[in-house]
Amino acid sequence: xxxxxxxxxxxxGTPYFIWSAIFILVPLGMVFYYGLTDRTGSFTLxxxxxxxxxxHAKALGIALLLSLIATLICLLLAYPLAMxxxxxxxxxxxxxxxxxxxxxxxxxxxxxxxxxxxLEKTGVINSILNFLHLPSLNIIxxxxxxxxxxxxxxxxxxxxxxxxxxxxxxxNVINAARDLGAxxxxxxxxxxxxxxxxxxxxxxxxxxxPALTTxxxxxxxxxxxxxxxxxxxxxxxxxxxxxxxxxxxxxxLMLFIIVNMLLTAIFDKDGEGSFL
Amino acid sequence: xxxxxxxxxxxxxxxxxxxxxxxxxxxxxxxxxxxxxxxSGCGKTTTLRILGGFETPDKGCVIFDGKDITSLPPNKxxxxxxxxxxxxxxxxxxxxxxxxxxxIKNKSKTYIDDKIKYALKLVNLDGFERRMPxxxxxxxxxxxxxxxxxxxxxxxxxxxxxxxxxxxxLRQDMQYELIxxxxxxxxxxxxxxxxxxxxxxMSDTIVVMNQGYIQQIGSPEKIYNEPENAFVADFIGDSxxxxxxxxxxxxxxxxxxxxxxxxxxxxxxxxxxxxxRPEDVILSRPGTGKIKGTVTHLIFKGVHYEMxxxxxxxxxxxxxxxMFPVGTEVDIDVDPFNIxxxxxxxxxxxxxxxxxx
Amino acid sequence: MKKTILQKLYITLIFIFxxxxxxxxxxxxxxxxxxxAKWGGFTLKWYGALFQNRDILQALFNTLLIALIASVxxxxxxxxxxxxxxxxxxRSRAIVMGVTNIPMLNAEIVTGISLMLLFISFGLRFGxxxxxxxxxxxxxxxxxxxxxxxxRQMNPYTYEAALDLGAGPVYGFFKVVFPDILPGxxxxxxxxxxxxxxxxxxxxxxxxxxxxxxxxxxxTEVKKGIKPEMYALSTIIFLxxxxxxxxxxxxxxxxxxxx
Numbered sequence: 080x081x082x083x084x085x086x087x088x089x090x091x092g093t094p095y096f097i098w099s100a101i102f103i104l105v106p107l108g109m110v111f112y113y114g115l116t117d118r119t120g121s122f123t124l125x126x127x128x129x130x131x132x133x134x135h136a137k138a139l140g141i142a143l144l145l146s147l148i149a150t151l152i153c154l155l156l157a158y159p160l161a162m163x164x165x166x167x168x169x170x171x172x173x174x175x176x177x178x179x180x181x182x183x184x185x186x187x188x189x190x191x192x193x194x195x196x197x198l199e200k201t202g203v204i205n206s207i208l209n210f211l212h213l214p215s216l217n218i219i220x221x222x223x224x225x226x227x228x229x230x231x232x233x234x235x236x237x238x239x240x241x242x243x244x245x246x247x248x249x250x251n252v253i254n255a256a257r258d259l260g261a262x263x264x265x266x267x268x269x270x271x272x273x274x275x276x277x278x279x280x281x282x283x284x285x286x287x288x289p290a291l292t293t294x295x296x297x298x299x300x301x302x303x304x305x306x307x308x309x310x311x312x313x314x315x316x317x318x319x320x321x322x323x324x325x326x327x328x329x330x331x332l333m334l335f336i337i338v339n340m341l342l343t344a345i346f347d348k349d350g351e352g353s354f355l
Numbered sequence: 356x357x358x359x360x361x362x363x364x365x366x367x368x369x370x371x372x373x374x375x376x377x378x379x380x381x382x383x384x385x386x387x388x389x390x391x392x393x394x395s396g397c398g399k400t401t402t403l404r405i406l407g408g409f410e411t412p413d414k415g416c417v418i419f420d421g422k423d424i425t426s427l428p429p430n431k432x433x434x435x436x437x438x439x440x441x442x443x444x445x446x447x448x449x450x451x452x453x454x455x456x457x458x459i460k461n462k463s464k465t466y467i468d469d470k471i472k473y474a475l476k477l478v479n480l481d482g483f484e485r486r487m488p489x490x491x492x493x494x495x496x497x498x499x500x501x502x503x504x505x506x507x508x509x510x511x512x513x514x515x516x517x518x519x520x521x522x523x524x525l526r527q528d529m530q531y532e533l534i535x536x537x538x539x540x541x542x543x544x545x546x547x548x549x550x551x552x553x554x555x556x557m558s559d560t561i562v563v564m565n566q567g568y569i570q571q572i573g574s575p576e577k578i579y580n581e582p583e584n585a586f587v588a589d590f591i592g593d594s595x596x597x598x599x600x601x602x603x604x605x606x607x608x609x610x611x612x613x614x615x616x617x618x619x620x621x622x623x624x625x626x627x628x629x630x631x632r633p634e635d636v637i638l639s640r641p642g643t644g645k646i647k648g649t650v651t652h653l654i655f656k657g658v659h660y661e662m663x664x665x666x667x668x669x670x671x672x673x674x675x676x677x678m679f680p681v682g683t684e685v686d687i688d689v690d691p692f693n694i695x696x697x698x699x700x701x702x703x704x705x706x707x708x709x710x711x712x
Numbered sequence: 713m714k715k716t717i718l719q720k721l722y723i724t725l726i727f728i729f730x731x732x733x734x735x736x737x738x739x740x741x742x743x744x745x746x747x748x749a750k751w752g753g754f755t756l757k758w759y760g761a762l763f764q765n766r767d768i769l770q771a772l773f774n775t776l777l778i779a780l781i782a783s784v785x786x787x788x789x790x791x792x793x794x795x796x797x798x799x800x801x802x803r804s805r806a807i808v809m810g811v812t813n814i815p816m817l818n819a820e821i822v823t824g825i826s827l828m829l830l831f832i833s834f835g836l837r838f839g840x841x842x843x844x845x846x847x848x849x850x851x852x853x854x855x856x857x858x859x860x861x862x863x864r865q866m867n868p869y870t871y872e873a874a875l876d877l878g879a880g881p882v883y884g885f886f887k888v889v890f891p892d893i894l895p896g897x898x899x900x901x902x903x904x905x906x907x908x909x910x911x912x913x914x915x916x917x918x919x920x921x922x923x924x925x926x927x928x929x930x931x932t933e934v935k936k937g938i939k940p941e942m943y944a945l946s947t948i949i950f951l952x953x954x955x956x957x958x959x960x961x962x963x964x965x966x967x968x969x970x971x
Contacts, residue, residue: 092796193733
């Protein structure tokens with residue numbers, strides 16, 4: 080291809096390059112600017128270090144704890160599920176995958192709110208438990224309900240990448256391992272699991288980051304008693320109007336995100352486990 | 356003859372109601388190079404997968420060295436497989452790939468290291484221990500797949516179209532390589548392919564299959580020179596298959612002309628199929644042969660000329676070192692022992708079943 | 713046999729987990745009682761009331777309008793960008809893709825506040841425009857990530873063959889390249905549309921007072937109690953999508969049968 084044509088092709092990217100500079104890079108720069116300055120505009124680390132105050136540290140701690148638990152539960156639920164899906168015949172496979180994507184078309188807030196109705200003291204689940212003479216379940220407005228909400232909302236994001244990674248494994252590779260003497264457990268530990276790691280890593284990213292930073296699920300299912308780091312940041316922007324503090328805390332959040340991105344880059348070099 | 360190692364008895368298998376193998380019987384001898392040959396969908400790969408333990412037959416049993424292994428899982432069988440497209444473990448180095456089966460058997464580290472060295476030497480890839488499979492060419496990956504299987508010292512090596520993904524030249528080199536390997540290892544090879552040339556080059560025994568039935572079992576020479584039915588004749592090499600009538604023993608009428616032949620026992624005035632290989636058709640000047648014809652096509656093929664001759668309403672395919680230009684009048688003749696007589700199948704089912712009393 | 717029963721049981725349990733809230737919402741849309749805690753008998757009145765409720769209809773209109781414009785614009789920008797990205801050298805391509813990944817990997821709340829800070833410092837008036845800019849921003853990566861693999865799979869010589877046969881670059885693109893990447897473009901478009909439709913967090917930070925999408929409307933209603941019309945609306949949306957998807961799923965199946 081000649082140079083002129085190549086240059087023309089590159090020029091086609093200009094709208095996007097400008098767009099991503101203005102709407103992705105500059106805004107991130109502004110978060111750092113606000114996070115690292117005070118109201119007078121002079122440099123300070125105060126906003127970032129504010130994470131260590133008991134109140135903020137607690138919010139971050141709870142958010143980390145709940146999102147890690149939710150991620151783990153998602154992984155444990157999703158892996159067997161993805162394996163079962165892979166074992167299905169092709170026609171049914173796409174249908175079942177569809178079933179997991181379909182709920183996303185019902186508004187995410189409404190879906191989460193519906194859990195309130197299900198979990199309430201006199202809600203659907205307790206009515207069923209009562210009817211069966213089982214002890215009732217009182218988890219609404221507790222951390223358990225928040226974890227449930229996270230698992231519910233983000234489970235598909237764990238299932239799909241793992242499913243993608245598993246379905247890319249050549250059936251003959253599994254057969255080869257069995258042929259060479261591996262029993263089903265050895266096949267899983269030595270072949271299936273290692274080959275699906277890219278999917279697992281990207282699943283973890285896709286669940287952990289939104290769970291860690293959510294403010295909606297905690298607000299809807301945790302009552303207003305449990306504050307996660309997301310709630311603190313949201314309030315700094317919408318109610319307290321302390322953008323500097325909010326940005327400072329966001330920088331802390333981004334550190335977690337960057338660590339996560341680095342891990343993804345190490346384990347998933349080719350983007351094989353990607354969601355799409 | 357060496358003793359029978361594997362015996363497949365009355366094997367039937369269907370997928371989703373579709374019969375893939377129907378009452379298949381086959382035995383394989385120790386130290387034999389046996390090839391399952393047939394078009395795709397003929398059941399050859401299913402047969403191999405039943406041997407490997409990846410499929411269980413609906414009916415029948417697999418006897419290995421005197422024991423019934425029909426329901427034994429693959430990891431407990433004394434045979435190893437070289438898979439289509441190699442199926443190497445991409446997340447492991449070459450050494451780890453080769454060591455896989457040995458580690459599972461808890462062999463000592465020195466034993467494993469020795470075996471890896473030996474296997475890599477055997478497949479001419481010394482020093483590749485630390486490479487990753489993705490960095491190897493197709494031919495090299497193929498060799499590693501073989502090395503990975505043979506370090507386990509299987510009594511039988513199953514090869515599922517192992518050369519299918521390689522280019523022609525490499526494929527031919529690998530054919531000789533495989534023969535050498537088999538002789539060095541002294542074990543049984545069961546080889547699946549749809550490539551008749553591959554089968555003819557390497558095998559001791561060829562099993563021609565079609566639509567779930569065995570069509571013919573025999574040495575390469577026998578399969579080529581004496582095909583038992585039209586399917587085998589058509590599948591193995593080029594041939595002229597002509598509807599004819601068996602007048603009596605040793606006399607057949609082909610396209611209205613009587614030819615002496617060597618076959619007996621077909622009865623009198625029976626419809627038969629006649630197979631004549633293109634290189635067995637003798638062309639000569641008009642008046643010296645049995646059927647008059649005209650050359651319609653001529654192609655130079657290197658070792659011989661390929662011609663088509665229209666004679667008695669049939670397009671004869673002819674290979675000859677002598678050249679006759681298009682339009683030349685020629686006579687056709689065939690030696691009696693180059694005429695292969697086959698029973699006509701009465702129905703399509705019978706054709707598939709390859710019934711040939 | 714035993715194994716498949718266990719598998720079916722597992723899938724069923726997960727299915728119940730995923731669909732229990734959705735069933736609840738659908739049931740609530742037929743509930744005559746105004747509070748969601750009590751079943752007051754079957755009614756269709758909320759479906760009628762829905763079409764009288766200007767607020768909700770306006771929010772629905774905003775949501776669809778934003779989703780449509782955002783997905784169309786991001787599909788165009790994203791697809792064109794893919795052509796340019798393919799022609800970049802390895803290093804600069806990695807940088808561009810890294811930037812593209814940021815909105816997908818970053819927390820939505822951070823993306824939301826960063827855009828909010830940007831719009832404030834530009835002095836933009838918060839409203840439909842700012843929502844739209846934000847939505848286009850987070851939709852483009854989805855388009856790029858679904859078009860890119862298609863472009864990479866494409867045989868580069870087909871385009872050159874078109875030029876060789878006398879096609880101009882634009883004609884060659886639409887006749888040869890575009891049909892090849894179309895599935896990727898379509899799935900990118902659908903993905904963008906869905907993401908825009910379902911977004912709450914980024915809209916929350918970039919919307920102005922008085923402008924609402926369905927998500928933000930629901931969020932403000934949470935404290936006062938959700939209006940049952942909202943359940944009716946989401947039931948309609950859900951069932952529409954369900955029917956559409958079943959239909960789309962059906963078509964290839966029938967094609968296979970005809971073969």
